[in-house]
Amino acid sequence: xxxxxxxxxxxxxxxxxxxxxxxxxxxxxxxxxxxxxxxxxxxxxxxxxxxxxxxxxxxxx
Numbered sequence: 233x234x235x236x237x238x239x240x241x242x243x244x245x246x247x248x249x250x251x252x253x254x255x256x257x258x259x260x261x262x263x264x265x266x267x268x269x270x271x272x273x274x275x276x277x278x279x280x281x282x283x284x285x286x287x288x289x290x291x292x293x
Contacts, residue, residue: 235266239292246291251277 235243244259251273258272273284 235261235263235288235292237263243288243291247273247288250287251279253277 240261244261247259248254253276254273258276259269261269270281270284273279274281277284
C-alpha cells in the first residue's frame with residue numbers, strides 16, 4: 233500500500249471517523265512506514281491488518 237502525502241490528510245480524517253479511539257499521535261504518518269501506522273491502528277481499534285488495509289484501499293479508489 234502506498235499512501236501519498238496528498239492523500240494522507242483525507243485518509244487520516246476518515247480513520248478518525250471510523251476509529252474514534254485513534255489520536256493525532258497514533259496517526260502520525262511517515263512515508264514508507266505504513267506497517268508501523270497499521271500496527272498502531274490495530275492496537276487501538278482491535279482490527280486485523282487485512283481489515284485496516286482493505287478499508288484504506290477502498291478510500292484510495
